[in-house]
Amino acid sequence: MSMAISFMVNGQARVHHGDPRLSLLDVLRTGLRLTGTKDVCREGFCGACTVMIDGQAVPACLRPVGVLVVAEITTIEGMASPDGLNPVQQAFVDHDVVQCGMCFPGMVISVTDLLNRNPDPTRAQVKAALSGNQCRCTGYERVVDAVMSLTSAGTAADNGAGQP
């Protein structure tokens, strides 16, 4: 079975000519060479393959490319701008939380999705947003600290508000 399926990836028009049952993960990594999206469990469990589809964070391994006609997809390669890193990426760097890095592209996407919907989440909401992203290397608390630094609570702490 072969079809031509058109969609947008990181603002660029792309066409997949081939099997519509292939996963978006395979099309991104093999067809488009966008290997920032990680291939780990392939079962929707680990979150390493999370991308943004029409503004929502979803696992690319569970999406057949055939259902993505005219979808707008953003991968980790599309998160930074020419001016610099996405604020979530920068916070992860600043808090020195990246270890092997397999989970972090998916985490950046999940957290960016959360902050787009709720710019001022609580720690509990950040943890809930990351519940689908498994990390085998690092402690989640520092990841949550990095995200909280982007909220009004984190900004107030940086400015010394609430200090004796």
Ligand code: FES
């Ligand atoms: S590779 Fe898709 S959720 Fe693990």
Ligand code: FES
């Ligand atoms: S940093 Fe290695 S899996 Fe998360």
